[in-house]
Amino acid sequence: ALADVLDRAAPGESVLLLAAADGCDALVLRVTDRIAHGRQAHPLAAQLAAGRDVAYATYLTWRGLLDREPPRRPEPDLPAAPPSARSQAWKFAFTGSRCGRCAFAHLPAARVCKGCGAVDAMEPLPLSATRGTVVTFTADRLAYSPSPPLIDVVVDFDGGGRYTMELADAAPAEVAIGMRVEPTFRRLYTAGGTHNYFWKVRPVEEER
Structure with missing residues:
Protein backbone atom coordinates (compact mmCIF):
# COMPACT_ATOMS: atom_id res chain seq x y z
CA ALA A 1 0.00 0.00 0.00
CA LEU A 2 2.84 2.39 0.81
CA ALA A 3 4.62 1.63 -2.46
CA ASP A 4 1.41 2.32 -4.39
CA VAL A 5 0.90 5.65 -2.60
CA LEU A 6 4.50 6.72 -3.29
CA ASP A 7 3.94 5.98 -6.98
CA ARG A 8 1.21 8.67 -6.97
CA ALA A 9 2.28 11.12 -4.26
CA ALA A 10 3.13 14.70 -5.22
CA PRO A 11 5.78 16.97 -3.63
CA GLY A 12 4.49 18.71 -0.53
CA GLU A 13 1.98 16.03 0.40
CA SER A 14 2.09 14.03 3.63
CA VAL A 15 1.64 10.28 3.90
CA LEU A 16 0.33 8.61 7.06
CA LEU A 17 1.20 4.92 7.39
CA LEU A 18 -0.60 2.89 10.09
CA ALA A 19 0.49 -0.63 11.01
CA ALA A 20 -2.10 -2.30 13.21
CA ALA A 21 -0.51 -5.51 14.48
CA ASP A 22 0.46 -6.21 18.11
CA GLY A 23 -0.60 -2.66 18.85
CA CYS A 24 -0.46 0.24 16.43
CA ASP A 25 2.50 2.09 14.90
CA ALA A 26 2.14 5.36 12.99
CA LEU A 27 4.66 6.83 10.58
CA VAL A 28 4.28 10.23 8.90
CA LEU A 29 6.24 10.89 5.70
CA ARG A 30 6.62 14.22 3.90
CA VAL A 31 7.00 13.99 0.10
CA THR A 32 9.78 16.14 -1.39
CA ASP A 33 10.62 17.10 -4.95
CA ARG A 34 13.05 14.14 -5.11
CA ILE A 35 10.15 11.69 -5.29
CA ALA A 36 10.18 11.72 -9.09
CA HIS A 37 13.81 10.53 -9.14
CA GLY A 38 13.22 7.79 -6.55
CA ARG A 39 10.24 6.05 -8.09
CA GLN A 40 10.55 2.59 -9.56
CA ALA A 41 10.40 2.25 -13.33
CA HIS A 42 7.20 0.18 -13.28
CA PRO A 43 4.46 1.43 -10.90
CA LEU A 44 2.95 -1.10 -8.54
CA ALA A 45 -0.51 -0.66 -10.08
CA ALA A 46 0.88 -1.57 -13.52
CA GLN A 47 2.59 -4.64 -12.07
CA LEU A 48 -0.67 -5.79 -10.50
CA ALA A 49 -2.59 -5.17 -13.73
CA ALA A 50 -0.08 -7.25 -15.67
CA GLY A 51 -0.32 -10.18 -13.26
CA ARG A 52 -2.20 -13.43 -13.71
CA ASP A 53 -4.56 -15.37 -11.49
CA VAL A 54 -3.04 -18.55 -10.09
CA ALA A 55 -4.69 -21.55 -8.50
CA TYR A 56 -4.81 -21.49 -4.70
CA ALA A 57 -2.81 -24.71 -4.45
CA THR A 58 -0.13 -23.18 -6.69
CA TYR A 59 0.02 -20.08 -4.50
CA LEU A 60 0.44 -22.21 -1.36
CA THR A 61 3.20 -24.21 -3.05
CA TRP A 62 5.10 -21.09 -4.10
CA ARG A 63 4.85 -19.73 -0.56
CA GLY A 64 6.24 -22.97 0.88
CA LEU A 65 3.01 -23.77 2.73
CA LEU A 66 2.09 -26.86 0.73
CA ASP A 67 4.36 -29.72 -0.35
CA ARG A 68 3.41 -31.17 -3.72
CA GLU A 69 5.06 -34.03 -5.55
CA PRO A 70 7.53 -32.61 -8.09
CA PRO A 71 7.94 -33.94 -11.65
CA ARG A 72 9.62 -37.34 -11.92
CA ARG A 73 13.05 -35.95 -12.65
CA PRO A 74 16.11 -35.55 -10.38
CA GLU A 75 15.90 -32.37 -8.36
CA PRO A 76 18.22 -29.55 -9.52
CA ASP A 77 21.58 -29.01 -7.92
CA LEU A 78 21.94 -26.57 -5.04
CA PRO A 79 22.83 -23.07 -6.35
CA ALA A 80 26.43 -22.09 -5.64
CA ALA A 81 27.98 -18.64 -5.22
CA PRO A 82 31.30 -19.16 -7.11
CA PRO A 83 29.78 -19.88 -10.55
CA SER A 84 27.27 -17.09 -10.01
CA ALA A 85 30.12 -14.67 -9.33
CA ARG A 86 32.07 -15.85 -12.38
CA LEU A 127 19.58 -7.41 -23.25
CA SER A 128 17.60 -7.14 -20.00
CA ALA A 129 15.48 -4.34 -21.49
CA THR A 130 15.34 -5.70 -25.06
CA ARG A 131 12.25 -7.38 -26.44
CA GLY A 132 12.23 -10.32 -28.81
CA THR A 133 10.10 -12.67 -30.89
CA VAL A 134 9.34 -16.36 -30.31
CA VAL A 135 10.52 -18.42 -33.28
CA THR A 136 9.68 -21.88 -31.89
CA PHE A 137 8.58 -23.43 -28.59
CA THR A 138 7.79 -26.64 -26.72
CA ALA A 139 6.01 -27.57 -23.47
CA ASP A 140 7.99 -29.98 -21.26
CA ARG A 141 5.68 -31.69 -18.77
CA LEU A 142 8.47 -33.70 -17.09
CA ALA A 143 11.12 -31.05 -16.48
CA TYR A 144 11.49 -29.69 -12.94
CA SER A 145 9.69 -26.36 -12.53
CA PRO A 146 7.88 -24.55 -9.69
CA SER A 147 5.07 -23.95 -12.20
CA PRO A 148 4.78 -26.96 -14.51
CA PRO A 149 4.60 -27.47 -17.40
CA LEU A 150 7.86 -25.77 -18.30
CA ILE A 151 7.48 -23.84 -21.56
CA ASP A 152 10.74 -23.47 -23.49
CA VAL A 153 10.83 -20.82 -26.22
CA VAL A 154 13.56 -19.87 -28.67
CA VAL A 155 13.72 -16.07 -28.81
CA ASP A 156 15.22 -13.84 -31.47
CA PHE A 157 16.03 -10.56 -29.73
CA ASP A 158 15.61 -7.24 -31.48
CA GLY A 159 18.97 -6.16 -32.86
CA GLY A 160 20.46 -9.67 -32.83
CA GLY A 161 20.91 -12.61 -30.51
CA ARG A 162 19.02 -15.90 -30.12
CA TYR A 163 18.56 -17.87 -26.93
CA THR A 164 16.35 -20.61 -25.47
CA MET A 165 14.49 -19.39 -22.38
CA GLU A 166 11.60 -20.35 -20.14
CA LEU A 167 8.33 -18.55 -20.78
CA ALA A 168 6.53 -17.19 -17.70
CA ASP A 169 3.03 -15.81 -17.21
CA ALA A 170 1.51 -17.95 -19.97
CA ALA A 171 -0.15 -21.31 -20.50
CA PRO A 172 0.90 -23.70 -23.31
CA ALA A 173 -2.28 -22.98 -25.27
CA GLU A 174 -1.44 -19.26 -25.33
CA VAL A 175 2.01 -19.59 -26.89
CA ALA A 176 2.44 -18.95 -30.60
CA ILE A 177 5.27 -18.40 -33.04
CA GLY A 178 5.66 -14.66 -33.54
CA MET A 179 4.67 -13.84 -29.94
CA ARG A 180 6.44 -10.78 -28.59
CA VAL A 181 8.23 -11.24 -25.27
CA GLU A 182 10.47 -9.33 -22.86
CA PRO A 183 13.03 -10.53 -20.26
CA THR A 184 12.03 -10.78 -16.62
CA PHE A 185 14.20 -11.83 -13.64
CA ARG A 186 12.49 -14.78 -11.97
CA ARG A 187 13.06 -17.71 -9.64
CA LEU A 188 14.00 -20.87 -11.50
CA TYR A 189 13.79 -23.30 -8.60
CA THR A 190 14.56 -23.87 -4.94
CA ALA A 191 16.98 -26.58 -3.83
CA GLY A 192 17.92 -27.25 -0.23
CA GLY A 193 16.08 -24.09 0.81
CA THR A 194 18.21 -21.91 -1.50
CA HIS A 195 16.54 -20.03 -4.34
CA ASN A 196 18.13 -19.84 -7.79
CA TYR A 197 17.22 -16.94 -10.04
CA PHE A 198 17.79 -16.25 -13.71
CA TRP A 199 16.10 -14.59 -16.65
CA LYS A 200 12.90 -15.82 -18.23
CA VAL A 201 10.69 -14.08 -20.78
CA ARG A 202 7.04 -13.09 -20.52
CA PRO A 203 4.46 -12.10 -23.16
CA VAL A 204 4.12 -8.41 -23.90
CA GLU A 205 1.54 -6.52 -25.93
CA GLU A 206 2.97 -3.71 -28.00
CA GLU A 207 1.13 -0.60 -29.13
CA ARG A 208 0.47 -0.42 -32.83
Missing part, protein backbone atom coordinates in the same frame (compact mmCIF):
# COMPACT_ATOMS: atom_id res chain seq x y z
CA SER A 87 29.08 -15.17 -14.65
CA GLN A 88 27.75 -12.13 -12.81
CA ALA A 89 27.10 -9.98 -15.91
CA TRP A 90 25.25 -12.84 -17.62
CA LYS A 91 23.31 -14.18 -14.65
CA PHE A 92 22.20 -10.93 -13.05
CA ALA A 93 22.27 -8.40 -15.92
CA PHE A 94 21.59 -10.69 -18.91
CA THR A 95 24.57 -9.27 -20.79
CA GLY A 96 25.91 -11.12 -23.82
CA SER A 97 28.54 -9.95 -26.28
CA ARG A 98 28.67 -8.58 -29.83
CA CYS A 99 31.64 -9.00 -32.12
CA GLY A 100 33.28 -5.67 -32.87
CA ARG A 101 34.29 -6.88 -36.34
CA CYS A 102 31.23 -8.66 -37.79
CA ALA A 103 28.51 -7.65 -35.24
CA PHE A 104 27.57 -11.28 -34.50
CA ALA A 105 25.62 -11.48 -31.21
CA HIS A 106 26.54 -14.16 -28.65
CA LEU A 107 24.30 -15.39 -25.83
CA PRO A 108 25.92 -16.00 -23.41
CA ALA A 109 29.01 -13.89 -23.93
CA ALA A 110 31.94 -15.54 -25.73
CA ARG A 111 35.60 -14.74 -26.37
CA VAL A 112 35.78 -16.27 -29.85
CA CYS A 113 33.30 -15.05 -32.45
CA LYS A 114 31.16 -17.75 -34.07
CA GLY A 115 30.73 -15.57 -37.13
CA CYS A 116 34.23 -14.51 -38.13
CA GLY A 117 36.49 -16.27 -35.61
CA ALA A 118 37.85 -13.06 -34.07
CA VAL A 119 39.34 -13.48 -30.60
CA ASP A 120 38.73 -11.02 -27.75
CA ALA A 121 37.09 -8.47 -30.05
CA MET A 122 33.79 -8.41 -28.16
CA GLU A 123 31.64 -5.56 -26.87
CA PRO A 124 29.04 -5.93 -24.07
CA LEU A 125 25.50 -6.60 -25.27
CA PRO A 126 22.96 -5.87 -22.49
Whole structure:
Protein backbone atom coordinates (compact mmCIF):
# COMPACT_ATOMS: atom_id res chain seq x y z
CA ALA A 1 0.00 0.00 0.00
CA LEU A 2 2.84 2.39 0.81
CA ALA A 3 4.62 1.63 -2.46
CA ASP A 4 1.41 2.32 -4.39
CA VAL A 5 0.90 5.65 -2.60
CA LEU A 6 4.50 6.72 -3.29
CA ASP A 7 3.94 5.98 -6.98
CA ARG A 8 1.21 8.67 -6.97
CA ALA A 9 2.28 11.12 -4.26
CA ALA A 10 3.13 14.70 -5.22
CA PRO A 11 5.78 16.97 -3.63
CA GLY A 12 4.49 18.71 -0.53
CA GLU A 13 1.98 16.03 0.40
CA SER A 14 2.09 14.03 3.63
CA VAL A 15 1.64 10.28 3.90
CA LEU A 16 0.33 8.61 7.06
CA LEU A 17 1.20 4.92 7.39
CA LEU A 18 -0.60 2.89 10.09
CA ALA A 19 0.49 -0.63 11.01
CA ALA A 20 -2.10 -2.30 13.21
CA ALA A 21 -0.51 -5.51 14.48
CA ASP A 22 0.46 -6.21 18.11
CA GLY A 23 -0.60 -2.66 18.85
CA CYS A 24 -0.46 0.24 16.43
CA ASP A 25 2.50 2.09 14.90
CA ALA A 26 2.14 5.36 12.99
CA LEU A 27 4.66 6.83 10.58
CA VAL A 28 4.28 10.23 8.90
CA LEU A 29 6.24 10.89 5.70
CA ARG A 30 6.62 14.22 3.90
CA VAL A 31 7.00 13.99 0.10
CA THR A 32 9.78 16.14 -1.39
CA ASP A 33 10.62 17.10 -4.95
CA ARG A 34 13.05 14.14 -5.11
CA ILE A 35 10.15 11.69 -5.29
CA ALA A 36 10.18 11.72 -9.09
CA HIS A 37 13.81 10.53 -9.14
CA GLY A 38 13.22 7.79 -6.55
CA ARG A 39 10.24 6.05 -8.09
CA GLN A 40 10.55 2.59 -9.56
CA ALA A 41 10.40 2.25 -13.33
CA HIS A 42 7.20 0.18 -13.28
CA PRO A 43 4.46 1.43 -10.90
CA LEU A 44 2.95 -1.10 -8.54
CA ALA A 45 -0.51 -0.66 -10.08
CA ALA A 46 0.88 -1.57 -13.52
CA GLN A 47 2.59 -4.64 -12.07
CA LEU A 48 -0.67 -5.79 -10.50
CA ALA A 49 -2.59 -5.17 -13.73
CA ALA A 50 -0.08 -7.25 -15.67
CA GLY A 51 -0.32 -10.18 -13.26
CA ARG A 52 -2.20 -13.43 -13.71
CA ASP A 53 -4.56 -15.37 -11.49
CA VAL A 54 -3.04 -18.55 -10.09
CA ALA A 55 -4.69 -21.55 -8.50
CA TYR A 56 -4.81 -21.49 -4.70
CA ALA A 57 -2.81 -24.71 -4.45
CA THR A 58 -0.13 -23.18 -6.69
CA TYR A 59 0.02 -20.08 -4.50
CA LEU A 60 0.44 -22.21 -1.36
CA THR A 61 3.20 -24.21 -3.05
CA TRP A 62 5.10 -21.09 -4.10
CA ARG A 63 4.85 -19.73 -0.56
CA GLY A 64 6.24 -22.97 0.88
CA LEU A 65 3.01 -23.77 2.73
CA LEU A 66 2.09 -26.86 0.73
CA ASP A 67 4.36 -29.72 -0.35
CA ARG A 68 3.41 -31.17 -3.72
CA GLU A 69 5.06 -34.03 -5.55
CA PRO A 70 7.53 -32.61 -8.09
CA PRO A 71 7.94 -33.94 -11.65
CA ARG A 72 9.62 -37.34 -11.92
CA ARG A 73 13.05 -35.95 -12.65
CA PRO A 74 16.11 -35.55 -10.38
CA GLU A 75 15.90 -32.37 -8.36
CA PRO A 76 18.22 -29.55 -9.52
CA ASP A 77 21.58 -29.01 -7.92
CA LEU A 78 21.94 -26.57 -5.04
CA PRO A 79 22.83 -23.07 -6.35
CA ALA A 80 26.43 -22.09 -5.64
CA ALA A 81 27.98 -18.64 -5.22
CA PRO A 82 31.30 -19.16 -7.11
CA PRO A 83 29.78 -19.88 -10.55
CA SER A 84 27.27 -17.09 -10.01
CA ALA A 85 30.12 -14.67 -9.33
CA ARG A 86 32.07 -15.85 -12.38
CA SER A 87 29.08 -15.17 -14.65
CA GLN A 88 27.75 -12.13 -12.81
CA ALA A 89 27.10 -9.98 -15.91
CA TRP A 90 25.25 -12.84 -17.62
CA LYS A 91 23.31 -14.18 -14.65
CA PHE A 92 22.20 -10.93 -13.05
CA ALA A 93 22.27 -8.40 -15.92
CA PHE A 94 21.59 -10.69 -18.91
CA THR A 95 24.57 -9.27 -20.79
CA GLY A 96 25.91 -11.12 -23.82
CA SER A 97 28.54 -9.95 -26.28
CA ARG A 98 28.67 -8.58 -29.83
CA CYS A 99 31.64 -9.00 -32.12
CA GLY A 100 33.28 -5.67 -32.87
CA ARG A 101 34.29 -6.88 -36.34
CA CYS A 102 31.23 -8.66 -37.79
CA ALA A 103 28.51 -7.65 -35.24
CA PHE A 104 27.57 -11.28 -34.50
CA ALA A 105 25.62 -11.48 -31.21
CA HIS A 106 26.54 -14.16 -28.65
CA LEU A 107 24.30 -15.39 -25.83
CA PRO A 108 25.92 -16.00 -23.41
CA ALA A 109 29.01 -13.89 -23.93
CA ALA A 110 31.94 -15.54 -25.73
CA ARG A 111 35.60 -14.74 -26.37
CA VAL A 112 35.78 -16.27 -29.85
CA CYS A 113 33.30 -15.05 -32.45
CA LYS A 114 31.16 -17.75 -34.07
CA GLY A 115 30.73 -15.57 -37.13
CA CYS A 116 34.23 -14.51 -38.13
CA GLY A 117 36.49 -16.27 -35.61
CA ALA A 118 37.85 -13.06 -34.07
CA VAL A 119 39.34 -13.48 -30.60
CA ASP A 120 38.73 -11.02 -27.75
CA ALA A 121 37.09 -8.47 -30.05
CA MET A 122 33.79 -8.41 -28.16
CA GLU A 123 31.64 -5.56 -26.87
CA PRO A 124 29.04 -5.93 -24.07
CA LEU A 125 25.50 -6.60 -25.27
CA PRO A 126 22.96 -5.87 -22.49
CA LEU A 127 19.58 -7.41 -23.25
CA SER A 128 17.60 -7.14 -20.00
CA ALA A 129 15.48 -4.34 -21.49
CA THR A 130 15.34 -5.70 -25.06
CA ARG A 131 12.25 -7.38 -26.44
CA GLY A 132 12.23 -10.32 -28.81
CA THR A 133 10.10 -12.67 -30.89
CA VAL A 134 9.34 -16.36 -30.31
CA VAL A 135 10.52 -18.42 -33.28
CA THR A 136 9.68 -21.88 -31.89
CA PHE A 137 8.58 -23.43 -28.59
CA THR A 138 7.79 -26.64 -26.72
CA ALA A 139 6.01 -27.57 -23.47
CA ASP A 140 7.99 -29.98 -21.26
CA ARG A 141 5.68 -31.69 -18.77
CA LEU A 142 8.47 -33.70 -17.09
CA ALA A 143 11.12 -31.05 -16.48
CA TYR A 144 11.49 -29.69 -12.94
CA SER A 145 9.69 -26.36 -12.53
CA PRO A 146 7.88 -24.55 -9.69
CA SER A 147 5.07 -23.95 -12.20
CA PRO A 148 4.78 -26.96 -14.51
CA PRO A 149 4.60 -27.47 -17.40
CA LEU A 150 7.86 -25.77 -18.30
CA ILE A 151 7.48 -23.84 -21.56
CA ASP A 152 10.74 -23.47 -23.49
CA VAL A 153 10.83 -20.82 -26.22
CA VAL A 154 13.56 -19.87 -28.67
CA VAL A 155 13.72 -16.07 -28.81
CA ASP A 156 15.22 -13.84 -31.47
CA PHE A 157 16.03 -10.56 -29.73
CA ASP A 158 15.61 -7.24 -31.48
CA GLY A 159 18.97 -6.16 -32.86
CA GLY A 160 20.46 -9.67 -32.83
CA GLY A 161 20.91 -12.61 -30.51
CA ARG A 162 19.02 -15.90 -30.12
CA TYR A 163 18.56 -17.87 -26.93
CA THR A 164 16.35 -20.61 -25.47
CA MET A 165 14.49 -19.39 -22.38
CA GLU A 166 11.60 -20.35 -20.14
CA LEU A 167 8.33 -18.55 -20.78
CA ALA A 168 6.53 -17.19 -17.70
CA ASP A 169 3.03 -15.81 -17.21
CA ALA A 170 1.51 -17.95 -19.97
CA ALA A 171 -0.15 -21.31 -20.50
CA PRO A 172 0.90 -23.70 -23.31
CA ALA A 173 -2.28 -22.98 -25.27
CA GLU A 174 -1.44 -19.26 -25.33
CA VAL A 175 2.01 -19.59 -26.89
CA ALA A 176 2.44 -18.95 -30.60
CA ILE A 177 5.27 -18.40 -33.04
CA GLY A 178 5.66 -14.66 -33.54
CA MET A 179 4.67 -13.84 -29.94
CA ARG A 180 6.44 -10.78 -28.59
CA VAL A 181 8.23 -11.24 -25.27
CA GLU A 182 10.47 -9.33 -22.86
CA PRO A 183 13.03 -10.53 -20.26
CA THR A 184 12.03 -10.78 -16.62
CA PHE A 185 14.20 -11.83 -13.64
CA ARG A 186 12.49 -14.78 -11.97
CA ARG A 187 13.06 -17.71 -9.64
CA LEU A 188 14.00 -20.87 -11.50
CA TYR A 189 13.79 -23.30 -8.60
CA THR A 190 14.56 -23.87 -4.94
CA ALA A 191 16.98 -26.58 -3.83
CA GLY A 192 17.92 -27.25 -0.23
CA GLY A 193 16.08 -24.09 0.81
CA THR A 194 18.21 -21.91 -1.50
CA HIS A 195 16.54 -20.03 -4.34
CA ASN A 196 18.13 -19.84 -7.79
CA TYR A 197 17.22 -16.94 -10.04
CA PHE A 198 17.79 -16.25 -13.71
CA TRP A 199 16.10 -14.59 -16.65
CA LYS A 200 12.90 -15.82 -18.23
CA VAL A 201 10.69 -14.08 -20.78
CA ARG A 202 7.04 -13.09 -20.52
CA PRO A 203 4.46 -12.10 -23.16
CA VAL A 204 4.12 -8.41 -23.90
CA GLU A 205 1.54 -6.52 -25.93
CA GLU A 206 2.97 -3.71 -28.00
CA GLU A 207 1.13 -0.60 -29.13
CA ARG A 208 0.47 -0.42 -32.83
